[in-house]
Amino acid sequence: MSVRRWARAVRWYLGELTGETEYDRYCERHLRHHPLAPVPTRRDYQVLRTRHQEAHPQGRCC
Template sequence: MMNKVVGAVRAAWWWTGSLMGDHDYSRYVEHLRRNHPDAEVPTEREYWKARYADADANPGARCC
């Protein structure tokens, strides 16, 4: 019973993290290493700074 509760909490934590973008940097690094092995991998801080700057410059489907 406890294993099911722990599993459900972990799944909810993972889902929330995915929704908030917590896994985006690690997926980006995997993509760079797989598809662009010679490219320099930015730090996590550099990644988020560039991502937010791009979102501000290109609002796309955002409401605000």
């Protein structure tokens, strides 16, 4: 495995682990379903996500 490929795999893994890629996926979905609406900033997304989680609690281990 080349160093570049290995580094890309590590970056992907860390992004998935930390939730960093969630915003990117959200932006893709948002543009697909609402092409004319402005895309929320990362900060706005975090606020929306937190509000949704508080309004729809699920069983969590922690």
